[in-house]
Amino acid sequence: MRPVYLDYSATTPLDDRVFEAMVPYFRENFGNASSIHAFGRKARAALEESRETIARCINAPYEALVFTSGGTESDNYAVRGAGMAQAKKGRNHIIVSAVEHHAVLDTALDLRTKGFEVNCARVDETGTVDLDHLRSLANDRTALISVMHVNNEVGTIEPVREAADIAHAVGALFHTDAVQSFGKIPVNVEDLGADLLTLSAHKIYGPKGIGALYIKKGTIVEPLVTGGGQEGNRRAGTESVALAVGFAQAARIAVEFAERDSIHIRKLRHELREKLAGHRGIVFNGHPEKSIPHILSVSFDRTGIDGEALIIGMDLRGVAVTSGSACTSGTLEPSHVLLAMGRPEATARATIRFSLGRLTTSEEIETAAKALEEVVRAMKKR
Ligand SMILES: Cc1ncc(COP(=O)(O)O)c(C=O)c1O
Known part of the structure; x- marks a missing residue:
């Protein structure tokens, strides 16, 4: 059987069309996207084209998208990076929903050891975040509120826009983990009110090992990975052009269908x-x-x-x-x-x-x- x-x-299994799109970037087009010679320029063009394709799928300008190693890193980057940047402005309070993925939850809890206060917003019996509880927790010290778009265990769609409005009303940033919603229901950074939004490729028939973090223009986030100027100084390390090309192809197909x-x-x-x-x-x-x-x-x-x-x-x-x-x-x-x-x-x-x-x-x-x-x-x- x-x-x-x-x-x-x-x-998800890798889509054949995604695999085919990636192959040339493992072989003949193997250049480093930071090199200025022809090999590098070809890689750079493919990388930026991929960024543009994915950004278009979430209604974002392409320069707002930073490639990462996946959803876990993007969540870490959003929570830790925004938290640390906001702490410099005297905001050291983070609120996450009680049903977040561990990549968000554990990162927030780790920030407790760095002097942050962390609260979990309750959910009801359907797994939907309790907006009144969330509102009661938010204050003028709140740095970040993180509420996922779709829960990975039970599939509940969270009231993300309402949660974003609560964050913005107290001057906090809003992050949403859209790993389980992207390619399934519309993900539009403007409609959702997101300052930060997490994506991952391998949940949409793309390759493992690549994701992205949307960072709204003007949002200050401290980098997680340092040691190079890649990704506009926001994430050091040589980019995997092949994986980015695969991610873009997977995103295009997922959103279209x-x-x-x-x-x-x-x-x-x-x-x-x-x-x-x-x-x-x-x-x-x-x-x-x-x-x-x-x-x-x-x-x-x-x-x-x-x-x-x-x-x-x-x-x-x-x-x-x-x-x-x-x-x-x-x-x-x-x-x-x-x-x-x-x-x-x-x-x-x-x-x-x-x-x-x-x-x-x-x-x-x-x-x-x-x-x-x-x-x-x-x-x-x-
Ligand atoms: C909601 C959610 N966030 C984050 C992740 C982590 O993504 P990745 O496997 O790309 O690190 C997952 C994966 O299970 C997920 O379901």
């Missing part, structure tokens, strides 16, 4: 949901309407089902999914997202995230649903 991949939110892909994926998620609804104790995580169709997160409530065994059981049947837990030093910790949404620990542990993609088929959905039935049945026999 062919394995079934339903973990597209973790990463976002709506078509979403229709296909929404239909499949509906099929999966219908098939799973009969399980005893099953609950669906995330917002019932304000969510992307690509993610279906389910938990088993008060059934005694073990999350780790669920994932292993699915894997043994050839279905790749993710658990709602994070593996920290060998032990499975319940997800901070599900706990913040009010799920009990045992329920949070008994969670599966199915994430669907462009290549997912109805047959794969059928196989996954059957596999889950078998795994649950086998567990009950024990």
Whole structure:
């Protein structure tokens, strides 16, 4: 049986068209984009063209985009870089939503050791940030507010524009992590009110190891990586032109076909949901309407089902999914997202995230649903 991949939110396979676009930049066009000779100029042209393509996809001027090694670095850069720059102006308070990716959360918490006060804004049971709580936390010492666009575990679309307005009302900067929304729903830096916005290529059928941070003109962010003047003195290190070309190609395709892909994926998620609804104790995580169709997160409530065994059981049947837990030093910790949404620990542990993609088929959905039935049945026999 062919394995079934339903973990597209973790990463996606490289699109053939993306691969083809990158190949010449690994081979004949291998120049360093900082060199002034012809090889360098060719690389520079491709790099800047790629920057322009991606910037256009988010309605940003091309010089506002800095290439990084991926979403994690962009989140680190935004939170740490903006935090450190703002601290010089006497602002040393950071607010993040309780459901942020660890790249944001852990960076903010690390800043506590550098004298920052850090608050987490609550979310409700759908994973949506509580705007009243966010507003009550914001003050004239707030340096930065970070609220993600789409949550990677449950798919909830956050009220980013409203959160940005709260930040700006107290003179703070606003960052949003758009790793899970880009290429799926419109990401427009103006509409979202973002001063800083994180992107990653490998979630949109692009290469791993490249992402970008949008930095609105005039926003001061201290560089994370120093030692060279690349990226307008904002991120040192020789740029990977091949990866940038791949990122641009992936972004172009993802944005062009976002709506078509979403229709296909929404239909499949509906099929999966219908098939799973009969399980005893099953609950669906995330917002019932304000969510992307690509993610279906389910938990088993008060059934005694073990999350780790669920994932292993699915894997043994050839279905790749993710658990709602994070593996920290060998032990499975319940997800901070599900706990913040009010799920009990045992329920949070008994969670599966199915994430669907462009290549997912109805047959794969059928196989996954059957596999889950078998795994649950086998567990009950024990
Ligand atoms: C919301 C979110 N932010 C950041 C990241 C990290 O991105 P990268 O894998 O490119 O470092 C991920 C990846 O899972 C993510 O889902």
